[in-house]
Amino acid sequence: MNNYQYGNIFSLSKQDTEELATRLQIGTSIITFNADVLRRICYLLLALYESFRENIL
Numbered sequence: 001m002n003n004y005q006y007g008n009i010f011s012l013s014k015q016d017t018e019e020l021a022t023r024l025q026i027g028t029s030i031i032t033f034n035a036d037v038l039r040r041i042c043y044l045l046l047a048l049y050e051s052f053r054e055n056i057l
Helices: 014-024 028-055
Strands: 003-006 010-013
């Protein structure tokens, strides 16, 4: 089974991507693009959290 890998933690199977795209009636490329954007946002928030803990707390 093919997976879209997003870092070491998160992966999205091709089957899940296709099923979600069908249910939402959008293209699979939109699903994979948005998953990549969400991954980047999560990494940014995690970095900000770690920086806050180091510098403020």
